[in-house]
Ligand code: ADP
């Protein structure tokens with residue numbers, strides 16, 4: 001046995017070790033961050049994604065880009081996770097988080113090249129991240145749920161540079177109203193805010209409805225189109241006579257028998273409707289179908305009924321009116337009913353909708369988003385989701401920061417000071433971290449067509465002089481006070497981005513062995529750096545897995 005190597009891996013598996021593994025992971029991470037970099041900030045550009053079935057998404061939203069891009073490289077996936085965590089925790093700052101992660105990896109690579117050990121870099125990064133989050137507390141501004149102006153500015157900042165830009169003022173007002181309306185003692189559940197996208201009209205025609213909207217007609221024109229003070233029933237089943245389980249054939253020998261059969265069915269349907277009438281239901285939302293005969297009896301009883309209601313709509317109706325869904329009308333009692341001051345059918349852009357308003361229970365709102373085309377509305381919707389996220393986070397945490405690169409410059413200065421006290425080789429890592437954070441103002445400047453060096457020099461000197469809110473006006477290129485400009489972001493957008501970017505970078509740096517069961521797309525060394533950001537060639541070459549997804553992209 002002596003010198004015979006022991007083979008423990010299968011033939012198909014691929015192994016990359018040591019520096020190669022590190023380098024491969026770093027390239028993959030950098031490639032992901034390069035792909036979204038140009039979308040950052042008010043002057044960031046959009047990207048068009050075409051999937052294999054030919055459907056198109058035009059977006060500026062980091063997390064949407066990364067999740068739709070069909071990335072398949074394990075290290076790249078970890079950077080995509082950073083965006084996803086950011087999205088679920090705060091709802092905004094996904095591009096920033098990924099760009100910072102990429103920059104941390106890039107700076108780490110330089111340190112590794114100087115023979116600084118990966119664990120030392122990791123240690124220095126962790127210390128720096130910790131220090132950075134503390135330093136943010138010093139510049140954070142307190143905000144209260146009644147600070148309408150700041151809350152609207154926060155929503156507007158999140159929507160800057162997105163499709164929603166034109167109607168930013170109107171939309172930020174609607175978002176703040178929406179979030180405040182659904183807030184209660186238990187916090188803010190964004191599930192209670194639904195967005196109804198309506199193609200037709202302009203974004204400026206968007207509005208907020210306090211209640212739930214169902215994109216359906218009432219099932220029969222003979223039903224009332226408006227019910228006041230409605231008892232609402234939600235049925236998670238059908239108003240039909242049950243089909244027999246077995247394929248039974250009913251042989252009818254004479255017309256009387258047929259008549260009898262039909263009458264029996266009708267009687268059953270009438271009974272079902274009677275159950276609803278007896279408990280006092282005025283509006284009925286049914287998951288499945290409603291038989292024609294049942295429709296007739298319902299209309300006779302003056303009940304407004306809607307069939308084939310989407311699950312998510314049914315849940316929201318139940319939550320907001322206080323109704324408990326029943327699977328069959330046989331079981332229904334008064335206790336299952338909810339209440340709404342008004343249930344009415346109204347038209348938006350030629351499309352009938354049922355409005356359930358003045359609800360009794362959990363507060364629930366629907367944002368009606370209007371726009372010229374579906375693609376426009378989809379992108380506005382993503383901007384709105386970001387805005388809802390930041391307003392909710394702000395109300396919960398009560399802390400915001402000025403935007404436009406101000407916090408990153410502030411932190412970078414604070415970390416350079418701190419680095420002196422760290423000493424040893426970790427000091428270099430802390431300094432690298434400080435440099436890495438400046439990627440945000442630098443990219444904001446680059447994307448706005450400004451000279452990044454000039455902008456950084458100016459920003460640093462303002463911050464040195466104590467202007468903690470000094471940031472980059474992407475429109476004029478001037479260094480301005482972001483607070484006066486009303487550009488705010490929740491503090492958590494920054495702390496979360498720093499935390500998850502650091503975690504991902506550290507995790508990737510500590511890996512010195514990649515063992516893959518199958519074929520692994522390996523990034524080659526110098527591809528990541530000089531590729532045109534997001535250009536088809538660059539990604540294709542850098543990361544095998546992405547070649548397909550990105551190839552058709554631009
Ligand atoms: P992310 O996905 O990271 O939120 P965005 O494209 O939304 O990416 O860009 C966010 C960055 O743009 C933040 O650093 C924010 O401070 C900055 N920003 C937003 N509005 C402005 C503005 N009016 N002027 C300068 N910077 C802005």
Ligand code: MG
Pocket residue numbers: 092093094157158159386
């Ligand atoms: Mg944003």
